[in-house]
Amino acid sequence: MFHKTSFTTLIIGVFIVYVLHTCWVMYGIVYTKPCENPKSESCISPYLTGKQRLELSVYTAVRHNAEGGHTLILKEEDFDLHSKFERQVNISLPKKTRKNGTLYALVFVHQAGVSPWQDPRQVHQVTQLTTYMLPKPPEVSLIAGQEEPSPKEQRRSEQGAEKPISHWRTRLTLNVVSEEFVFDRNALPADVHRYLKIHQHGKKMVYLPLLFVDELSNRVKDLMEINSTTKEVPLTISYDTISLGRLRFWIHMQDAVFSLQHFGFTEKDTDEIKSIFVDTNLYFLGLTFFVATFH
Template identity: 45%
Template sequence: MFPSCCSKPKNGSQFKMSYTKVIFGVLVVYVVHTCWAIYGFIHTKPCDSSKGDSCVTSYLTVKPRLQLSIYSALDPNDESGYILLFKVDRFDINTRFDKKVSVTLPIGTHNNRTLHAVVFIHKSGVTPWKDNKHMRLVDRLTSQMNPLQLETTTTKQTRETSEEHKLVLYWKSCLRLNIMNEDFIFSNAGVPSDLRRYMKIIEDGKREKKKLYLPLLLVDELRSRLKDLIEINRTTKEVPLTVSYDTITLCKFRIWIHIQAVIYSLKHFGFSEQSLDEIKAMFVENGLHVLALSVLVPAFHLSFEVFAFKNDIRFWRDRKNLAGLSRRSVLWRCFSTIVIFLHLLEEQSSWLILLPTGIAALIELKSVAHLQMSTLMYKGLNTFISDVFSGIITTPGPHQLACFRDDVVFLIYLYQRRLAYTYSALNTLKCYSCGSKTTNDECNMNSEECQAPFDACMTTVAKLGAVKGIVKTCSNSKVCTGAASVATMDSNGNGVQISCCTSRLCNYSGAMSIKAQRWLMLLPLILLSLLIRQHT
């Protein structure tokens, strides 16, 4: 099932590559590439003017008097339709705030037209469109979607019912704004591509033209949750709006816009609003460290699943019978795993869960005593990885309870395997073994476990004059008994003596200590001499 690919180098040595090594290598490359990409977000290369780079500095370094203005509009490109919602005359970018305002809904919103929020950062005391150094950002305040009470359910019946319902208009009650407050100096040619759509570069100065970038403004969509949405209808006249502002670092700014882009892509791939809301909660409520775990954990989890399946398949291919396995346990576990797989399929779960469960339904192992330790460890690592992830992200109580159950089962597996190993060790025949030694103590320095069909310990003592040799090994009881019956010694004590026993380490005492030169202690020569003597 998993053959190995071998190639022989010119020097004659053999290099063996298995699928396990290939998968592990791909995993390492993926993790390294991901860490490098994250490092690129964390570390942005600054401009070095000493090397002749054209630098772009922040507009905030000249300390301008700024104003924050927020307008509502059905058409963001029609300035005549702007309605002022909120403004801060002397806007200090380093001071966070939360302000609540009441918004009167225009008639157009009841006719399924989208209402937008147009945010301006501009010179204080003038209108935004009269300031050529203003920063502008547009965000949607209303959106149409399926009723939220139907989005939160997952059964097939409610999904079919939601398709019959009309779309509902919702109002986003929170508008969260961020401005990057670091005085970072960019290289004009090295501005990161992800920042270009948020960056507006101007030239300032009459004599010496100096390039400046206007404040980097961001609408924090990750903190916009479903719980902030308010359903509106034709009778709704006014709705509340909370404007929140806070600063943001350059590193977090770049990571945030990438995550928002990913969530936007997932929405077009068919993810429900409820699923996207859970993803947002994972990042917002737990911090950026979840980003690294969300990348590494699935990679390791999937790799361990592949390794476990590989060892499962190898184990079953090598078995010729069900010795040591419970047929009833194997059939029952296979049946229960198939039921779980069909339930997940019915609930339209993620394929990342469906595929491992479906494969496990085919090759599930149920005997702990005969379960390969590598397979057991891979499954155990997956269990603990699931524990870590379920503790980091917001998950239902039954899921966390299921993870705790898997931990208990895994510990029971380890305990049963320990008992099985102890039982096997106590009931497996073990014999002292040696090649050709001169003393019994030397022969008792090593031992071996006898494998079928060996069921006896055999001790051979050969003597020829002053030369003696001892050999201890595992043997078949019939072969040992037959050899012992034909072994003979003459009246001078020369010859071969063979003894057999069938208990654990029973061949401790094989012969008395003798002295001879080690270079003469070659048992094959002794036996050959005896054979020649018997035939003459």
């Protein structure tokens, strides 16, 4: 009896340590230590404290570095970081994209009245507006009395279905961190560091707006197949603010989904994982995790 009780106690202790470690890791993801003395040289203040006038510009290009030309599709003058919006635009597809090619979106937040290509204080992100998927098989209506395809036609359609074709993402979701957080240069989170662009403002170091493109909101149900006759496609551009903690959590989840795609997971496979985070409230998801764990 003594040995059995000791073994059970050991298992419970290991379980409690595991749960506490998981909570600590999650806390480290969403919590960022602020700079204790904002006047210190090691502190990095937000550039937005100066209340500068900003613009949001979105371009499309066939290459991620805009070589070969770019097209302006949206320009928000007097861009207010605290006001969310949604815009509907129509995009004319280049010939290269219609021939099973790609198209990129270049998103800029820059000073008002200054071209983003000439603004040294601009921040930008590049995202792909197209993805490759296998086409849906043709539907045969038995009620309408349609004849079944011949073996030759069926073989040709099966061979074509094995080749992924370009699909259009009909949604583009943008976020900017609106809170005026002061970072400690000696304790910068690695996940935020790649989105942090530091600029010298007088004697102080400031960071430009944290711009983020939400890839988790790209769902399979919003994809549209592109072919040689598709000359124009719709695009919904949505903007909203995001907290620093949620941004860090979203970066980790987005990196996890990208890792799965590198291991061979398809767009449909990762779409089911995206639905867990996009379609479910994060607080409810955390509560479900703890209830299931203790159960």
